[in-house]
Amino acid sequence: MIDVVFCLQGTPLYMSPELIAGQPYTYASDVWALGCIAYELASGGVRAFESDSLPQLMCKVMTGDYPPVPSHFSRQFERIVAAMLDPDPHERPTAGALLRHPFVRTHCEAWLAESSSSSPRDTTRGHDGDPAETRTESNKSNEPNNKPAARSSSVSPRNHQLVLPPLDPVAIEDAAARASRSIAAVARKVRVSEASSRTVRKKTNGPGAAAPPHLPLRRPPSRVNIERERLRAVEARYAARQRHARESRAAVREHDPARIERRRRAEEAAATRLAEQDARRVASAEEALLRHRGLVYAREGEGEEGAEEGADTAVQDGTVDGDTRERVGSVAFTSRPLLDRTDPGVCPADPAEDVGEECELEVPSVEATAELMEALMAEARDDYKESKEEEEDVEVEEEKEEEKEEEEPGESVSALERELELCFADVDERIRVLHRLWHASGGNRRRGIGTAPSGASRDASGDVPVASASVEWPLPPLPPVESSSSGFGGDMQERERDVQLERHVRAKLRSFIRASVELEQSISDSRPASAVGNSRGDRSSVSFSGWATAGAVGLLRTDRGAEGTSGSFDSDLDGYVESCLVSSDDEVGDE
Amino acid sequence: MTSASHLIFGRRIGEGTQGEVRLARHATTGKRYVVKILDLDQDSDDVNDTSLMPSSNVRVSDAKRQASSLTDEEATAVETEADCLRMLSHPNVVRCHGSFRLDPTDDDALSRRHPRLCIVMSHCEGGDLATLLARTKGQPLPEDAVMRWLVQLLLALDHVHSKHTLHRDLKPANVFLSKNLRCVKIGDFGIAKTLERRDDLAVTRVVSLLNSHSYRQFD
Numbered sequence: 001m002i003d004v005v006f007c008l009q010g011t012p013l014y015m016s017p018e019l020i021a022g023q024p025y026t027y028a029s030d031v032w033a034l035g036c037i038a039y040e041l042a043s044g045g046v047r048a049f050e051s052d053s054l055p056q057l058m059c060k061v062m063t064g065d066y067p068p069v070p071s072h073f074s075r076q077f078e079r080i081v082a083a084m085l086d087p088d089p090h091e092r093p094t095a096g097a098l099l100r101h102p103f104v105r106t107h108c109e110a111w112l113a114e115s116s117s118s119s120p121r122d123t124t125r126g127h128d129g130d131p132a133e134t135r136t137e138s139n140k141s142n143e144p145n146n147k148p149a150a151r152s153s154s155v156s157p158r159n160h161q162l163v164l165p166p167l168d169p170v171a172i173e174d175a176a177a178r179a180s181r182s183i184a185a186v187a188r189k190v191r192v193s194e195a196s197s198r199t200v201r202k203k204t205n206g207p208g209a210a211a212p213p214h215l216p217l218r219r220p221p222s223r224v225n226i227e228r229e230r231l232r233a234v235e236a237r238y239a240a241r242q243r244h245a246r247e248s249r250a251a252v253r254e255h256d257p258a259r260i261e262r263r264r265r266a267e268e269a270a271a272t273r274l275a276e277q278d279a280r281r282v283a284s285a286e287e288a289l290l291r292h293r294g295l296v297y298a299r300e301g302e303g304e305e306g307a308e309e310g311a312d313t314a315v316q317d318g319t320v321d322g323d324t325r326e327r328v329g330s331v332a333f334t335s336r337p338l339l340d341r342t343d344p345g346v347c348p349a350d351p352a353e354d355v356g357e358e359c360e361l362e363v364p365s366v367e368a369t370a371e372l373m374e375a376l377m378a379e380a381r382d383d384y385k386e387s388k389e390e391e392e393d394v395e396v397e398e399e400k401e402e403e404k405e406e407e408e409p410g411e412s413v414s415a416l417e418r419e420l421e422l423c424f425a426d427v428d429e430r431i432r433v434l435h436r437l438w439h440a441s442g443g444n445r446r447r448g449i450g451t452a453p454s455g456a457s458r459d460a461s462g463d464v465p466v467a468s469a470s471v472e473w474p475l476p477p478l479p480p481v482e483s484s485s486s487g488f489g490g491d492m493q494e495r496e497r498d499v500q501l502e503r504h505v506r507a508k509l510r511s512f513i514r515a516s517v518e519l520e521q522s523i524s525d526s527r528p529a530s531a532v533g534n535s536r537g538d539r540s541s542v543s544f545s546g547w548a549t550a551g552a553v554g555l556l557r558t559d560r561g562a563e564g565t566s567g568s569f570d571s572d573l574d575g576y577v578e579s580c581l582v583s584s585d586d587e588v589g590d591e
Numbered sequence: 592m593t594s595a596s597h598l599i600f601g602r603r604i605g606e607g608t609q610g611e612v613r614l615a616r617h618a619t620t621g622k623r624y625v626v627k628i629l630d631l632d633q634d635s636d637d638v639n640d641t642s643l644m645p646s647s648n649v650r651v652s653d654a655k656r657q658a659s660s661l662t663d664e665e666a667t668a669v670e671t672e673a674d675c676l677r678m679l680s681h682p683n684v685v686r687c688h689g690s691f692r693l694d695p696t697d698d699d700a701l702s703r704r705h706p707r708l709c710i711v712m713s714h715c716e717g718g719d720l721a722t723l724l725a726r727t728k729g730q731p732l733p734e735d736a737v738m739r740w741l742v743q744l745l746l747a748l749d750h751v752h753s754k755h756t757l758h759r760d761l762k763p764a765n766v767f768l769s770k771n772l773r774c775v776k777i778g779d780f781g782i783a784k785t786l787e788r789r790d791d792l793a794v795t796r797v798v799s800l801l802n803s804h805s806y807r808q809f810d
Binding site (some may be wrong): 013014025026027029030031033036037038040041042043044045070072073074077080094095096098099103107108110112115175178179180181182183185186187189193323519 | 663682725726736741746748753757758759760771773
């Protein structure tokens with residue numbers, strides 16, 4: 001500990017990471033300090049680890065975070081410095097190991113050759129032993145010094161060769177010449193700077209005499225070219241290194257969890273946006289369908305029967321009696337949340353005008369309607385298919401009871417359902433199926449069975465809250481309550497009927513979906529009672545949300561206002577749905 | 592080189608925490624040496640020496656200064672260490688030529704009343720590396736020159752390590768240059784430590800000597 005404290009007093013700039021960590025000083029710590037010196041020499045005085053505050057400095061040292069060596073240094077030099085500044089003391093090579101590195105060795109041999117044959121210009125040399133001898137001795141004694149860990153350093157793979165290959169003498173000489181030239185250049189530079197800093201300088205003669213012998217070596221022009229070539233190569237290497245560092249940084253960023261999370265969120269947002277767009281498109285298509293139907297009926301009212309109405313006429317003539325018409329007028333759906341969009345205030349007073357407007361604005365196409373219905377029914381069908389077997393059992397029983405009770409004509413409801421499922425492609429076909437289904441289920445005769453979803457559905461006035469009108473949902477022009485007196489009565493009735501048929505089918509499908517959902521729930525919960533409760537809670541809010549149609553409500557209200565029917569078709573429908581649910585729940589519960 | 596009688600003390604070229612560094616000339620051969628002179632007793636009369644410190648990186652409080660004077664026991668340790676450093680004979684290590692005690696009556700040039708310890712070392716005319724780097728600040732040195740110096744430092748460090756000694760205070764200020772800048776030497780083994788065995792790396796009490804010296808070029 002005294003060690004560390006002492007070093008903190010002295011020079012923390014050259015403290016190795018293990019010293020900061022409180023470990024004792026080792027040979028590797030000296031190597032670290034030497035690495036710092038080498039870096040400082042290379043950078044011309046910039047320290048490898050320098051900071052204003054001690055903690056910051058320690059952090060830099062611990063992480064080995066030092067700026068790169070100047071670009072004109074070779075990669076080998078850079079690697080040697082990096083090896084000496086390895087944060088792990090066991091990975092740091094020893095001085096002996098570094099001396100066996102080929103690159104260092106070339107320079108080492110060069111210096112030894114020069115120093116052994118040097119002129120006695122250096123006054124401090126000569127009284128010590130022969131450098132080469134010292135070196136061999138140090139290499140010998142170095143063997144036990146090398147820890148195994150140090151051998152596995154980044155430089156050590158080249159150190160395995162204990163018998164060193166003979167180095168190229170030309171290279172050594174070249175290195176020696178270059179080194180002496182470089183040092184002479186440094187000496188000159190230092191002398192110049194010194195001379196500029198000190199006006200009076202006594203000893204300029206001594207070093208000045210030593211410099212001239214090296215000056216001619218710098219003269220040859222080829223030397224300049226070689227230098228330029230080398231510089232260019234070094235620049236290229238540096239650029240490549242920088243690029244590589246950039247790429248690795250980018251790779252690291254790519255794997256940044258925060259970044260991934262952000263991207264994922266953006267994708268989710270995009271998906272949500274798309275889903276919203278889809279929903280809006282479906283909604284608008286639905287509207288278009290309703291408008292289209294209104295248009296069709298409006299045309300019909302003028303006396304001509306459109307080609308599209310061919311299927312409807314079959315239904316119109318007699319199959320739907322007056323009795324039925326009396327019952328259509330429920331406002332049961334008005335209590336449903338999505339129908340709150342219906343704003344009576346927006347409804348124009350004159351339906352004829354609005355229908356006309358709609359004609360001008362939008363020309364409804366058969367394809368659009370078909371597409372719409374496809375979209376509407378697709379999920380219902382899917383759900384239906386999933387729970388087909390259970391549902392069918394329930395439904396068939398239900399329908400059979402009804403048939404016995406009412407002796408209605410024709411087809412069983414389950415068969416109709418299948419037909420419905422198969423024939424959705426064609427709008428006309430679909431409408432026909434709707435009619436038949438409506439008749440087969442005999443909704444109007446199921447009065448008194450089951451209950452309406454809630455008391456609110458019995459909203460006597462049929463007023464829909466204005467406040468809840470949705471702005472972003474452009475409402476179709478709804479024929480208001482007074483429309484029956486405007487000369488469209490018969491058409492309106494037909495229209496109502498169609499709308500109600502459609503609604504009926506929707507309710508049917510809803511019941512399927514709901515039943516299947518409840519089945520799943522009750523199976524998963526194995527608690528039928530709570531499952532029913534859940535389903536009922538959900539029903540008013542969730543599962544119906546996509547199904548209600550604003551236009552239908554408007555038509556219904558119209559109808560009720562015109563005919564003053566007291567019975568509730570919708571309550572019957574709901575009762576039917578309810579009974580389906582209850583029965584299915586019961587079955588599940590019995591199981 | 593074991594007594595002050597051989598040396599003629601010259602001007603002071605540096606000041607450390609526990610003493611000063613003076614230039615000296617051998618009386619007979621005329622060779623120049625650098626002598627570290629360490630105070631062996633506590634003495635407070637050098638408080639005003641703080642202003643004389645030539646190096647900016649030597650900032651020691653008075654308390655530290657007083658506490659860091661050497662006792663006799665420590666002086667003995669220093670002497671043994673100096674002897675130890677004499678074993679380090681390498682062209683790239685500042686050679687320690689000897690050490691001796693300087694009694695107050697020995698020399699008038701060092702007019703102190705208390706005994707002092709002198710360590711005689713080789714003198715490097717080129718100054719230290721920190722000074723050189725300060726002069727060439729901002730300009731990266733050529734790779735060949737750097738490699739030459741680095742090779743010498745590696746050789747020196749290898750030698751020092753082979754003698755089971757840790758330098759423990761390597762820094763540019765402790766690397767000295769010959770006059771023509773060709774040769775570098777590691778110096779200032781003030782806190783160097785010789786290990787008993789090769790694997791003895793335990794932390795022991797540091798006999799701290801002039802750790803933050805700044806050598807200046809003579810003349």
